[in-house]
Amino acid sequence: MVIVGAGFGGLQAARALGKARNVRVTVVDRYNHHLFQPLLYQVATAVLNPSDISAPIRTVLQSRNTEVLLADAKSVDTHRKVLVVEGGEIPYDSLVLATGASHSYFKHPEWAEVAPGLKTLEDAVRIRERVLAAFEAAERESDPVRQRQWMTFVIIGAGPTGVELAGALSYMTRHAMPKDFRRIDTREARVVLLEGLPRVLNTYPEELSERAKRDLEELHVDVRTGAMVTDIDAESVTFGNERIATRTVLWGAGVAASPLVRSLEVPLDRAGRVQVTPLLTAPGLNDVYVIGDVAAVAQRGKPVPGIAPAAMQMGRHVAKTIRCRLANKPLRAFRYHDKGSFAVIGRGYAVGLLFDKWRMSGFPAWCVWAGVHIAYLIGFRNRASVMLNWGYTFFTKGGRDMRLITGNVLKRMPALAVSLQAPAVSPAPPARPELPASRPAPVH
């Protein structure tokens, strides 16, 4: 059998089949690593390292019956039963499509360039680089209007990704960064969170949305609901009658399923997902399973959410179905067990639902969230390193050494280089106000 995509769904399916003697598994992915996507925003906000939240697929899947292949899947030929990849074809008897989703820019693909989304490690590193570089530019800039523009950050979409990014970004500017700069006060940075719907975290109960909004505002995030964005360019974002001058726009809205499933020629929903059967197969294709964010599954009239635990349950269910089929045992329909979902607002704050029943918020919700995430992280090393980094960040108000721009950002962002004015760097006294006395003195 062939599994496409080594995210949460694909990896669980491969692991659950790793001990089966009568099955050979080939896992195809275009990246060499499995990514713990729920913590991606912490890489983007310079709290964690890329390697803290990823593990080489080959290392995770070392069963003798499992092969891993770095390849870009292009389409599925269901008649000939082959997966077409760049440069070749892979025949399958059963196929599991677990290729995930990316953000949807609705009808504005041109926004992708100015407003990057957060789905891959590359995205996270690029966002980190843009945010850090914006402060570097603000420090160089002598014109206060343009300085303000560099220090304004707009995040579009107040789902979990947008909320977590906004909270972490605001926290970073207020706690981890102020001591690093001489001419700007990073605590004056403005973080704006725009949401087209009437409330943040709209899949959560209304009460938790309210709480999340309040907590974000306490973290100095400017939350605007009912704000439909009509234009984005390199210098601003427009919504309603308002225009915000900014150099950094981040995108966390919409869901678009991976385009690979289009080649199945089965009905798709508006987000491009396959409406699967109770066995998680594509309609009319008994040997093609579709799981995770590319599958649209409804249960008691409610859609199963596009989160990691749901994808993992689907992966395990497909493995079970395949084993039952080989053993001629009866098959069972997929049932989603909702263990809960959480969104982090800031350091020590979260909101969420445990077992789809108990509403939690504040520090207790954060503790549940942190415990679950550490427990789920794959591989001992990752866990130790994440705990080290988190512990350090928690006790020092922001990590020191992750604020790393790997490359020559001046080459990649030419806009950074044009704003320097001689007076901005002449030996004048520091322009920014003193830090309050309660904060530790700068390290000498």
Add this chain to the structure above:
Amino acid sequence: MVIVGAGFGGLQAARALGKARNVRVTVVDRYNHHLFQPLLYQVATAVLNPSDISAPIRTVLQSRNTEVLLADAKSVDTHRKVLVVEGGEIPYDSLVLATGASHSYFKHPEWAEVAPGLKTLEDAVRIRERVLAAFEAAERESDPVRQRQWMTFVIIGAGPTGVELAGALSYMTRHAMPKDFRRIDTREARVVLLEGLPRVLNTYPEELSERAKRDLEELHVDVRTGAMVTDIDAESVTFGNERIATRTVLWGAGVAASPLVRSLEVPLDRAGRVQVTPLLTAPGLNDVYVIGDVAAVAQRGKPVPGIAPAAMQMGRHVAKTIRCRLANKPLRAFRYHDKGSFAVIGRGYAVGLLFDKWRMSGFPAWCVWAGVHIAYLIGFRNRASVMLNWGYTFFTKGGRDMRLITGNVLKRMPALAVSLQAPAVSPAPPARPELPASRPAPVH
């Protein structure tokens, strides 16, 4: 005063002046981080994280009298006493140039594309990516000749960088990687080290060169001395009458000083370095100091080596000179204290000279090397994380989670995608031999 470059030399000068009340320091660098270059090869060979060996310059230099500026220095106008950067000018009273060196491709700049050198974090990440991707391609490849080509690695230049890269690469293919692949045996990878001179590590005593060569050969590195490379392309390296088919060539030869010092219009040596006065100033320019790898300093007829301790001593000496000048105290000529230099051959093996007298090799030399490097690493967090990673690597025969290709390497290296053949991934029994019984069984 203005310091250009926050490497070992520039950083020491800035730190030594950080407490002086009567001095204002502006540090200019085009990267936002200080890099611990001696361990760069461990990032390239997937043992350490980029953030393990780097620290944001702003975090390291938090003195109130010190400003940090992300800017690309273009030239020095010594008549007007300004440093010209992209987008502006910075006036100086004293200037310290500590912009370092890169590799020299002699008269073949076109080789830079096919044979990347190792000087920046970006270089290290790119080399890691190329090496890991080569094994992915070999696993996909069905043609044995082309498979062999993907599994051949040529390193040009047997100075410390080349020796360390070759040893670490060979170790990785033999200890960290074999369990990850099904169709290839990574232990069959061929690592070739080419050196134009008659021996490896030619600045070391002959006896240590011999020992290093023997140790490398024990690690299965194919060492070829007296091998002048005449051609490199995407598929091969030619030297003498021989041509090696390879997809991965790494460059560790030659030294070329940063071109910024050319604008000083003072005499340069063949490597483009400034032949400085005993006060480390450029000849005829009392207020322009040149230190580290851009300075050519001779002592008792021997050149001061281009290594971190030498640059740090020069940085501290310049700080002292500037303070003495401000206090009208007598100035002293620079004297280099050789505390030693070491080159690592492999896990637990090194060769080196302690205090320019005592020759060391093997495990004792490695212990001295490791201790010195951990002690010098700047900042507590880095040190803890490096120790964690090293400890883990030491006890598990190679780290697990650093073998990370951050991005979509298939897009960046189109050559990877063309070699897949259907039989290479059909469900056939594994082609490679069993691992010897003495090795631990694969983890399930």
